[in-house]
Amino acid sequence: MTKLIIGCGYLGLRVAQQWLNAGQLVAGVTRNTLRAEDLKQQGIQPVVADITQPSTLNRLPDAETLLFAVGYDAASGRSRREIYIDGLQAVLNALSSQVQRFILISSTGVYGQTDGQWVNEDSPCLPKSESAKALLEAENVLAASRYGPRAVILRLAGIYGPGRLLQRINDLLAGKAITAAKENFLNLIHVDDAAMIVAAAETRAIPPRTYIVADGHPARYQEYIAYLAKLIEAPNPQFVEPDPHQANQARRSTNKRLSNSRMLTELCVQLRYPTYQEGLDTVFASRTDGKM
Numbered sequence: 001m002t003k004l005i006i007g008c009g010y011l012g013l014r015v016a017q018q019w020l021n022a023g024q025l026v027a028g029v030t031r032n033t034l035r036a037e038d039l040k041q042q043g044i045q046p047v048v049a050d051i052t053q054p055s056t057l058n059r060l061p062d063a064e065t066l067l068f069a070v071g072y073d074a075a076s077g078r079s080r081r082e083i084y085i086d087g088l089q090a091v092l093n094a095l096s097s098q099v100q101r102f103i104l105i106s107s108t109g110v111y112g113q114t115d116g117q118w119v120n121e122d123s124p125c126l127p128k129s130e131s132a133k134a135l136l137e138a139e140n141v142l143a144a145s146r147y148g149p150r151a152v153i154l155r156l157a158g159i160y161g162p163g164r165l166l167q168r169i170n171d172l173l174a175g176k177a178i179t180a181a182k183e184n185f186l187n188l189i190h191v192d193d194a195a196m197i198v199a200a201a202e203t204r205a206i207p208p209r210t211y212i213v214a215d216g217h218p219a220r221y222q223e224y225i226a227y228l229a230k231l232i233e234a235p236n237p238q239f240v241e242p243d244p245h246q247a248n249q250a251r252r253s254t255n256k257r258l259s260n261s262r263m264l265t266e267l268c269v270q271l272r273y274p275t276y277q278e279g280l281d282t283v284f285a286s287r288t289d290g291k292m
C-alpha cells in the first residue's frame with residue numbers, strides 16, 4: 001500500500017527515502033510541476049496539488065499511511081492558518097477511509113514554558129508564537145476528525161543537520177553578535193533521527209498518541225553557538241540579549257527542557273545523534289563540497 005507524504009521538504013524527503021529503501025511505494029504532494037519532476041526522478045510518485053486549493057485534492061492516491069509534514073512558506077502568500085489548519089482540514093476532507101495511520105508533524109513550540117523546567121507530553125500547552133498556536137489548533141482539528149483515533153502527533157524540537165546551519169555560520173564568520181539569552185535552553189533533533197522516528201511511529205506507535213521528538217539533552221543556546229563557532233574556526237562569538245520589542249520575541253522568550261522518555265520507551269529507538277555535539281561533528285566531517 002502506498003505511503004503518502006504531504007510536505008516533501010527537508011524532513012519529508014528523508015522519510016520518503018527510508019520508505020523507498022524498504023521497498024514501499026511512496027507518493028508525494030507538491031504544488032510545483034518542476035518539483036514534481038524532481039520527485040519522480042527520486043522514485044516518488046508525484047501528485048500535483050495545493051492544500052490551500054481543495055479542488056486540487058480530488059486525485060490523492062489511496063494510501064495506508066499519510067505523513068503531513070507541511071512547513072510554512074512565507075513566499076506562498078498564505079497565512080499560517082491557511083497552511084496548517086485550513087490546509088489540513090482540506091486534506092482530511094479529501095482522504096479515503098483506507099488511511100490507517102495519520103502522522104502529523106507539529107512543534108514543541110506548543111509548550112511555552114519560560115522557566116527552564118522539564119517538559120513532557122503531559123505538560124500544559126502554552127503556545128506563544130503565531131505558528132505554535134496554529135499548530136496546536138491543527139492538532140485539535142486532526143484529533144476531532146474521523147482520523148483522530150488513527151493519529152500520531154510528533155512534536156519536533158529544533159531540527160538541524162546538513163543545510164540547516166548556513167545562516168548562523170555566516171553570522172559567526174562575519175563576527176556578528178548572536179541574539180541569545182544567557183540562561184535559555186536549546187532543544188534539538190537531528191534530521192536523520194527525526195526521519196527514523198517518523199518511520200518508527202508508523203509501525204510501533206499505538207494511536208492516538210503524541211510524542212515529543214527531541215534528543216533529550218537540552219543545552220544552553222550560547223554553548224551550542226560557541227561549539228559551532230569552534231568547529232568552523234570562527235572568532236569567539238559575542239552575544240546580546242533578545243530585544244523584548246522584536247516581533248519574533250514570542251519564540252525566543254520560551255525556555256524549557258524537553259524529555260524524550262516516551263519516544264525512546266514506546267518507539268524503541270536509539271538515536272544516532274543523542275547530543276548536538278555528535279550531530280554537528282558528523283555534519284562537518286561529511287561535507288565535501290563546502291556546503292553546510
